[in-house]
Amino acid sequence: MLRLASSSLCPFCEAHAFSKALVAPWQHTRSAATFQKPRGPARMNLSPRVAQGPKKATPDGRPVRKSRNSPFNAMNTTTVPRELQQQAARHAAAAEEKRVNRHVKGGRGRPTKEKEPMKALKMQRALASVPYEKRSRIKLELAERDRFEEFDLLSEIKEAVPVQALGGMSDIAPTPIQRLAIPAMLGTEDGKRRRKGNAAPPPKEMKQFLLAAETGSGKTLAYVLPVIDALKRAEALEAQQEAEAAKREEQTKLVPGEGNELPSPDVNEPHHTTGRPRVIILVPTAELVAQVGALIKSISHTVKFRAAMISANYSSTVIRNRLFSPQGIDVVVSTPHLLDSITESDPNVLSRVTHLVIDEADSLLDRSFSPLTSSIIDRATPSLQQLILCSATIPRSLDTYLHKRYPSIRRLTTPNLHAIPRRVQLSVVDIDKIPYQGNRDLTCAQVIWDLGKEQDEHAAPGAEKRIIVFVNEREKADEVATYLQSKGIDALALSRDSSDRASTATLAAFTGTLTPAQLEKQQKDTRTADPSTRRLRGVKVLVTTDIASRGIDTTAAKTVILYTVPHTSIDFIHRLGRVGRMGRRGRGMVLVGRGDRKDVVKEVREGMFKGMALI
Numbered sequence: 318m319l320r321l322a323s324s325s326l327c328p329f330c331e332a333h334a335f336s337k338a339l340v341a342p343w344q345h346t347r348s349a350a351t352f353q354k355p356r357g358p359a360r361m362n363l364s365p366r367v368a369q370g371p372k373k374a375t376p377d378g379r380p381v382r383k384s385r386n387s388p389f390n391a392m393n394t395t396t397v398p399r400e401l402q403q404q405a406a407r408h409a410a411a412a413e414e415k416r417v418n419r420h421v422k423g424g425r426g427r428p429t430k431e432k433e434p435m436k437a438l439k440m441q442r443a444l445a446s447v448p449y450e451k452r453s454r455i456k457l458e459l460a461e462r463d464r465f466e467e468f469d470l471l472s473e474i475k476e477a478v479p480v481q482a483l484g485g486m487s488d489i490a491p492t493p494i495q496r497l498a499i500p501a502m503l504g505t506e507d508g509k510r511r512r513k514g515n516a517a518p519p520p521k522e523m524k525q526f527l528l529a530a531e532t533g534s535g536k537t538l539a540y541v542l543p544v545i546d547a548l549k550r551a552e553a554l555e556a557q558q559e560a561e562a563a564k565r566e567e568q569t570k571l572v573p574g575e576g577n578e579l580p581s582p583d584v585n586e587p588h589h590t591t592g593r594p595r596v597i598i599l600v601p602t603a604e605l606v607a608q609v610g611a612l613i614k615s616i617s618h619t620v621k622f623r624a625a626m627i628s629a630n631y632s633s634t635v636i637r638n639r640l641f642s643p644q645g646i647d648v649v650v651s652t653p654h655l656l657d658s659i660t661e662s663d664p665n666v667l668s669r670v671t672h673l674v675i676d677e678a679d680s681l682l683d684r685s686f687s688p689l690t691s692s693i694i695d696r697a698t699p700s701l702q703q704l705i706l707c708s709a710t711i712p713r714s715l716d717t718y719l720h721k722r723y724p725s726i727r728r729l730t731t732p733n734l735h736a737i738p739r740r741v742q743l744s745v746v747d748i749d750k751i752p753y754q755g756n757r758d759l760t761c762a763q764v765i766w767d768l769g770k771e772q773d774e775h776a777a778p779g780a781e782k783r784i785i786v787f788v789n790e791r792e793k794a795d796e797v798a799t800y801l802q803s804k805g806i807d808a809l810a811l812s813r814d815s816s817d818r819a820s821t822a823t824l825a826a827f828t829g830t831l832t833p834a835q836l837e838k839q840q841k842d843t844r845t846a847d848p849s850t851r852r853l854r855g856v857k858v859l860v861t862t863d864i865a866s867r868g869i870d871t872t873a874a875k876t877v878i879l880y881t882v883p884h885t886s887i888d889f890i891h892r893l894g895r896v897g898r899m900g901r902r903g904r905g906m907v908l909v910g911r912g913d914r915k916d917v918v919k920e921v922r923e924g925m926f927k928g929m930a931l932i
């Protein structure tokens with residue numbers, strides 16, 4: 318409160334005279350003697366003690382306490398007083414407790430507004446969870462097995478890995494699922510080697526394994542190597558037993574000419590393995606039969622065995638000739654439909670199977686495939702030594718099925734199961750924005766044109782960009798491919814409606830399995846294309862459905878476009894899993910519009926960014 322003194326005497330102390338001066342009342346709390354007469358014109362008077370600094374003690378000698386709440390309290394201090402540190406720690410602990418209580422069922426406090434992690438994905442409840450504690454434990458275990466030489470595989474199989482199976486790669490190391498599955502399937506996890514001399518007696522009861530690892534992590538080789546090892550050892554054991562039997566016969570050889578000699582073997586008789594393989598590998602599509610079959614064939618060049626791939630892509634004569642070849646058969650790769658129909662008429666095909674692999678088990682044991690697959694497993698069970706299920710995802714339905722039907726199955730899961738690698742970058746394109754205005758086809762075409770124009774520094778000269786577009790319905794595949802073609806994009810459709818031959822040739826460009834002649838033709842077509850038409854050069858697009866999202870090793874593709882938001886996190890994993898395979902980088906783009914689950918897309922992106930497993 319300020320007072321204007323208008324008289325010549327000070328209205329408070331009346332000790333001095335001045336006029337029109339502003340006098341603050343606190344000046345009058347002191348004795349009049351200490352008062353200075355202001356000189357000159359009216360002004361604000363400053364405290365006369367301003368230069369003295371803060372009071373060290375009150376008049377009665379007690380120390381003056383600084384106000385704790387003063388905003389200037391911490392000025393010019395270099396250390397935080399212990400008292401304040403303790404206070405801050407108490408506040409932090411109380412806040413943490415409050416936060417935890419909010420999440421605990423029945424906890425006190427108001428309902429939280431904090432975001433629940435992956436809430437939208439949780440609503441879909443697609444995937445079974447694997448505890449993080451288990452993942453960390455496995456990670457530690459795997460660190461010790463880092464070379465193929467350490468596995469107790471037959472030497473010729475180890476030699477075939479870099480040369481045949483991995484196409485001449487050098488400096489190879491087993492992937493996490495290979496480190497986990499190979500010793501487990503060989504029964505050498507304890508680090509012990511098996512007996513020399515190949516004569517391992519068959520195990521008494523069937524062993525069951527579930528191999529679950531992220532997409533593009535080498536699961537195929539993880540089961541192929543131990544299975545072929547078992548095949549070769551069984552063959553050796555059989556040969557040894559035959560030799561022993563022959564020796565016994567030799568010892569009890571009857572005297573010739575007395576009419577009791579052994580009949581000489583019929584050279585035209587088919588091999589005893591004809592139509593009765595030891596190993597059967599089931600995969601969901603004809604395309605996968607070709608892919609897995611090619612890997613097995615390549616290994617069979619050095620490790621001698623007979624393999625056949627059969628699918629609807631081959632004529633019935635070819636299938637019959639392969640399966641019932643007089644030279645015999647050891648490994649068959651097939652789809653469940655075809656194998657089921659063959660075994661209906663010839664059940665002996667399953668009579669000698671010791672190893673049955675169900676690749677893409679989540680598909681082959683889902684509602685549509687399960688009756689067929691289960692029936693094949695049941696019929697093969699009497700002779701089975703190992704049942705191997707393999708998958709990149711364990712949906713809750715599969716988890717429940719396994720708990721019921723195979724409660725003792727060994728689950729070999731890698732630490733990164735259900736996570737989309739951070740190497741894959743996912744961006745979102747809003748189709749409702751200008752210039753697309755809700756036109757999904759136009760957005761897709763524009764995105765492809767933009768990608769095509771981007772300069773890829775690392776691409777070899779003349780190399781083509783491969784882009785895969787995933788649609789949810791098979792009818793849409795043709796429609797989108799036709800639209801993209803009308804916009805000058807080299808696009809092809811692949812769905813269950815495509816002809817078998819066309820689909821094999823189409824996929825070849827994306828799996829990097831083009832023959833030199835095909836490659837030459839492709840480059841010639843690009844060179845001779847009419848330059849007057851507006852065409853996007855150097856880009857090849859495959860518009861497809863789930864048919865190409867499972868297991869197909871599309872190593873040549875670097876970009877995936879999700880034309881529509883996938884229905885579940887499982888589809889996200891498999892579709893985005895076509896890029897970023899085996900340590901490569903990749904890019905995903907998802908087109909979202911009104912009515913699409915943007916919350917799901919957001920959570921998938923966040924999960925990918927954090928390297929977390931989706932749920």
Ligand SMILES: Nc1ncnc2c1ncn2[C@@H]1O[C@H](COP(=O)(O)OP(=O)(O)OP(=O)(O)O)[C@@H](O)[C@H]1O
Pocket residue numbers: 482483486489490491492495530531532533534535536537538708709867868869870872894898899
């Ligand atoms: N140890 C290894 N080192 C380097 N490359 C490997 C190794 N093992 C496998 N590969 C290669 O990795 C690629 C992916 O392998 P594969 O198709 O078996 O993966 P996947 O886990 O079955 O994938 P998906 O889940 O999509 O079926 C193949 O090109 C294969 O040749």
